[in-house]
Amino acid sequence: MVMGGKRFLAGAAAALLILGGGAGVAAQDLVIETGDVDRFFALYEATEGRPSAEQLQAYLDGGSAGLKYLAQARNVTGARMAEANTARPELYAEARTCAAALPRVRARTMEAMARFAEQYPEADFPAATLVIGRGKPVAVGSPVTGIQIGLEALCATRFINPDMEDRFYRVLIHEFAHTQQAPELTEKEDFTVLEVSMAEGVAEFVTELMTGAPAYAYLEPQTRGRELEIETAFMADLDKTDLTAWVYNSTPEKPGDLGYWVGYRIAKAYYRKAPDKREALRRLLQATDVKAVLADSGWRPGMDLS
Structure with missing residues (x-):
């Protein structure tokens, strides 16, 4: 986190x-x-x-x-x-x-x-x-x-x-x-949904890149088959500063944090599309303009990243 x-x-x-x-x-x-x-x-x-x-x-x-x-x-x-x-x-x-x-x-x-x-x-x-x-x-x-x-x-x-x-x-x-990651992003006082989801999602993608799987393993089965539904809702909220629907809301009874998963999928789409993987990793980690990364990723709600 x-x-x-x-x-x-x-x-x-x-x-x-x-x-x-x-x-x-x-x-x-x-x-x-x-x-x-x-x-x-x-x-x-x-x-x-x-x-x-x-x-x-x-x-x-x-x-x-x-x-x-x-x-x-x-x-x-x-x-x-x-x-x-x-x-x-x-x-x-x-x-x-x-x-x-x-x-x-x-x-x-x-x-x-x-x-x-x-x-x-x-x-x-x-x-x-x-x-x-x-x-x-x-x-x-x-x-x-x-x-x-x-x-x-x-x-x-x-x-x-x-x-x-x-x-x-x-x-x-x-x-x-x-x-x-860039302090200009991680140390912000007020995140948007997209900013915090990309900060967490990039960390999840790096974890998968280095270990073979993301850290928060419960997210994949929780989201399977619901990709389009979840990510369409995310797109409607990405500029909001109320983060409660997307991050830091998990409990043992009701795991949440779906923003981690959406951010991870955007990062993964960006990395896959990039011809220079080292430069792609560098940009993901150093990104402060997450909307530019989103635009360059080619990601879209429900995209198949299997």
């Missing part, structure tokens, strides 16, 4: 640490920090799974820059975390199970980043920070603020992809794609 020194961190969550140099991933090491997860579970165990709002607020206040950014940007407070723990105790109890998938996630992420760097040599990957929050958001990626991933949220959102390893790996690649 839109919107320093190397660190080696010990502890149960630290299975995924540093995707180091090699294979031409980037000039510097690609770092994934897990210290906030270790700190949270130390508190969680010390309080027998019932940390107070005050203790959780101290966890947030003493956290990494990534955790502090996520807390401020997504209204994560100690009180809200305590409420989440009372309402959904399994959210935190099950979060540690994700750690078992992290070594393989690490290897697959490094492979995908090497492929990405080959196709987009100017790639420059910021650190990603794994944190524990209040059950949402799953992830935030930006070229300005880097990547923050809520481990407990990603563990719980099985509807994205029931395979934990695939879910984690592809969401991580999706967020890394966001960090390569």
